[in-house]
Amino acid sequence: MYTLHYSAGACSLAAHLVLEETGAPYELVAVNLKDGQQHGEAFRALNPKGRVPVLIDGDIVLTEVSAIMIYLARKHPAAGLLPENALQLGRCVEWCSWLGSSVHAAAVAQIWRPNRFADDESLHPAISAKGRLNLAECFGQVESRLQKGQWAVDNRYSIVDPYLLVFYRWGYRMDLDMRTLFPTWTDHAERLFQRPAIRKALEQEGIGIWP
Numbered sequence: 001m002y003t004l005h006y007s008a009g010a011c012s013l014a015a016h017l018v019l020e021e022t023g024a025p026y027e028l029v030a031v032n033l034k035d036g037q038q039h040g041e042a043f044r045a046l047n048p049k050g051r052v053p054v055l056i057d058g059d060i061v062l063t064e065v066s067a068i069m070i071y072l073a074r075k076h077p078a079a080g081l082l083p084e085n086a087l088q089l090g091r092c093v094e095w096c097s098w099l100g101s102s103v104h105a106a107a108v109a110q111i112w113r114p115n116r117f118a119d120d121e122s123l124h125p126a127i128s129a130k131g132r133l134n135l136a137e138c139f140g141q142v143e144s145r146l147q148k149g150q151w152a153v154d155n156r157y158s159i160v161d162p163y164l165l166v167f168y169r170w171g172y173r174m175d176l177d178m179r180t181l182f183p184t185w186t187d188h189a190e191r192l193f194q195r196p197a198i199r200k201a202l203e204q205e206g207i208g209i210w211p
């Protein structure tokens with residue numbers, strides 16, 4: 001039995017979606033990020049970085065979205081979430097690495113957490129504005145790399161697809177009209193929403209895709 005520490009709609013959603021796709025039993029533990037629970041002693045003992053997601057598997061404590069998704073995919077190969085083929089595997093890591101760094105840790109953080117980049121609050125609007133430009137460039141790249149009717153890597157469903165959904169949802173929270181701006185990515189999100197595992201995990205978190 002796995003335990004996933006998550007926060008509704010946070011990047012931990014990708015790990016949750018993958019966990020649900022594996023069909024393995026798990027329990028969810030909600031972490032209240034707004035109340036700062038991630039900085040409390042109990043949570044820091046699990047993850048000194050003070051972030052979700054955290055996956056517990058027996059004695060194993062694993063952090064970082066991509067690491068958790070890769071671990072789960074390899075532990076449950078029948079779910080077919082991570083290719084064996086060297087190039088396809090490389091493509092999956094290429095996507096995950098970029099989504100976790102340039103998109104999440106840089107662009108998104110600049111917009112939502114400018115305090116990570118400068119203590120001087122007068123600089124925060126400029127940092128967020130630059131984050132919006134960075135995000136627009138990244139989202140444009142997602143749109144041009146995806147192909148209508150296809151999954152991200154060689155049209156083979158993988159851990160990359162649910163990870164993309166996290167950012168698609170966040171687009172709306174940043175007041176981007178995702179449907180109009182990114183029609184191919186929207187088609188991708190709509191196809192994800194047809195998958196029972198995706199619907200179930202979203203329901204468990206009490207969230208949807210569209211506002």
Ligand SMILES: N[C@@H](CCC(=O)N[C@@H](CS)C(=O)NCC(=O)O)C(=O)O
Pocket residue numbers: 010011012033038050051052053063064065066100
């Ligand atoms: N590099 C980490 C990032 C994790 C992360 O930033 N999680 C956010 C939620 S999306 C969080 O826990 N934020 C709480 C905070 O920054 O205080 C990963 O990929 O798992």
